[in-house]
Structure formats: structure tokens, C-alpha cells
Amino acid sequence: MESVSKQQAPTQRSDAAEASETGGVRSVQRAMDILSLLTETRPVVSIREIVEATGLAKTTVIRLVQTLEQAGLLWATDKGYTAGPGLWRWAHLAKRAWELPPETQQIMRDLAARQRETVNLYVARDIYRVCVAQQESPQPLRHVVQVGDELPMWAGASSKVLLRDATPALLTRVARSSPYGESHVDTLRGWVDAVLTTGYATSAGEREAGLSAVAVPVTGRSVAVVAALSLSGPTIRFTDDRIAEFVDDLKRVAARMSERGFDHPLATV
Incomplete structure (x- = not known):
């Protein structure tokens, strides 16, 4: 027992030091960086591409890739590595936890069809907002983000709404994350006051x-x-006329969603 303790202690100290320096465990972050290289347009990545994208040594990349492969998170092919079957199980779990009820999705589809603009639903995650559902505009020229995308909270109509109940400390942190620095907090407070007064927020080119x-x-x-x-x-x-129409319709739809109840992992009720 004594020899085991002596062997574990350096590892524990190393992990703690690594976490304190980076805000997380570096090896885990590196593994996540590798997985994030996989996208719909790039479903397979090679060792060389991972080395170039991450800047890590080839030996480090090989060790990480082997670990991810053993865990089923990556799968070796003739052209490189692709998403492994382990991610498929996680994807099903995530879908069950994050997907909105069918009736809520239908409400959003109807709204997009009526107003012919993209409908997004965001929830707050610390100083970010996460898109948890979307219905695209039927028009060729439209705005689209990906479900799961994290956007900053220092600008945008949705951010202003999500910050309505924010504490002064959170507003300060959001301001510090902006290109304008902490002085942006006064602008954020003004936006919050406006939402409290009107019940909605707008943005244009922010x-x-x-x-x-x-x-x-x-x-x-x-x-x-x-x-x-x-x-x-x-x-x-x-x-101006369209914005007024949008506000009326959005408020009606949001009221229906609120009445039905909104259940989501990131939403606190």
C-alpha cells in the first residue's frame, strides 16, 4: 500500500498543476481538439493533418489518437481517422437530452413559414449563448448557424434577452469578454433595461x-x-414595419412555449 501511494502522488500533483495552469486537464483538451477537427465537410483526418492543425508533436498525436481509438471515439480507415462507434452512442444520448419536443419544433417551423426568416432558440451557458434549435428561412438569402454553436453574449438580440436577469457580476464578465472591454458593461445594462421595458430586443450589424x-x-x-x-x-x-410584426408573432409563440413548459439541460426554470 505504501509503495502505491508513493507512485500515485507525483501523478496527482502533475494533474493538479496541469489543471491549474490551463483551466482543465491538458491531455483531455488536446483529445477534444483532435475530435473537433472532424466536421461534415472533413469526416476523415490523417495524422499529418492533426499535427498541422494542433501543432503537437507527431509522437504525442499518435498516442492521443491510439487512446481515442481504443475508447471507440475514433476509427481507423485507409484514408485516416473518422468518428468511432463510441460517439454514436453518445450522439443518441445527446439527442434524447437536447432535442426539443415535437410540438415545440412544429411551433418553430410554423413561425419560420409565416415570417420567412430563420428561427433560432438560444439558451445561456455562462458568457455564451448556445443555439439549441433552429428552423431555417425558406428564402435563398438567409442567416443560419449550426445547432450547438456557441456565440458570445456581448452582442446580439438573443444575448440581450438572455441577460435580462443577469447579475452585475455576470454582466461584468460578459463585458470583459467583448472587444470593448469592461466599459461595455454600461451598454449591457442599457440593453437589459430596454428588454425589461419592452419585452423584446433587436440588433443590427452588432x-x-x-x-x-x-x-x-x-x-x-x-x-x-x-x-x-x-x-x-x-x-x-x-x-420597422416588419420588426413590429416579428415582435408580435414572436411574443405569441414564446408565450405558447412558456405555457407548455421548456425543458432543456442548459435551461434553469
Whole structure:
């Protein structure tokens, strides 16, 4: 027993030091970086591509890839490595946990069909907002983000809505993450006050030039904001009259979603 303790101690100290320096375990982060290289447009990656993308030594990449392969998270092919069967099981679990109920999805589809703009549903994750559901606009020129994408909270109509109940400490942290620094907190407070007064938020070119959005809160049983429902698209189509129409429709849909109850891993009710 004594010899085991002596062998484990350096490893424990190393892990703690590594975590304190990086905010997480470095080897785990490196493994996640490798998995994140896999996309719909790049379903297979080679060792050389991983080395070039991560900047890691080839020997380190090989060790990490072998570990991921043993865990079933990567699968070796003639052209390189692709997603392994272990991820398939996790994908099914994630789908069950994250996918919205069919009736809620139908409400969003109907909204996109009526207003002909992209419908997004965001929830807050610390200083980010995560897109948890989307219905694309039927128009050729449209705004689309991927479900699961994390966007910053320092700008955008949905961010303003999600920050409605934010603490001063969170507003400060969001401001510090912005290109404007901590002075941006005054702007954030102004946005929050506006949402409290009007019940909705708008944005035009705040994060992407030529992109506008309108968002309203989806609330839980405690009337706290649990999600932001938005319509987004090219700024040229977001005229004052259309924005007023969007707000009315969004509020009606959000009220229905709030009445039905909004259950999601990132939403606190």
C-alpha cells in the first residue's frame, strides 16, 4: 500500500498543476481538439493533418489518437481517422437530452413559414449563448448557424434577452469578454433595461455586418428567462414595419412555449 501511494502522488500533483495552469486537464483538451477537427465537410483526418492543425508533436498525436481509438471515439480507415462507434452512442444520448419536443419544433417551423426568416432558440451557458434549435428561412438569402454553436453574449438580440436577469457580476464578465472591454458593461445594462421595458430586443450589424435579429424571452414557471426565441436575417429585410410584426408573432409563440413548459439541460426554470 505504501509503495502505491508513493507512485500515485507525483501523478496527482502533475494533474493538479496541469489543471491549474490551463483551466482543465491538458491531455483531455488536446483529445477534444483532435475530435473537433472532424466536421461534415472533413469526416476523415490523417495524422499529418492533426499535427498541422494542433501543432503537437507527431509522437504525442499518435498516442492521443491510439487512446481515442481504443475508447471507440475514433476509427481507423485507409484514408485516416473518422468518428468511432463510441460517439454514436453518445450522439443518441445527446439527442434524447437536447432535442426539443415535437410540438415545440412544429411551433418553430410554423413561425419560420409565416415570417420567412430563420428561427433560432438560444439558451445561456455562462458568457455564451448556445443555439439549441433552429428552423431555417425558406428564402435563398438567409442567416443560419449550426445547432450547438456557441456565440458570445456581448452582442446580439438573443444575448440581450438572455441577460435580462443577469447579475452585475455576470454582466461584468460578459463585458470583459467583448472587444470593448469592461466599459461595455454600461451598454449591457442599457440593453437589459430596454428588454425589461419592452419585452423584446433587436440588433443590427452588432456581431456580423448586414445581419439583424429580433428576440423575445421564453420564461419558466418562475418567470425567469430560460431561453431566447429569435428571428434573424439580412438587415435589408428588417424594416420597422416588419420588426413590429416579428415582435408580435414572436411574443405569441414564446408565450405558447412558456405555457407548455421548456425543458432543456442548459435551461434553469
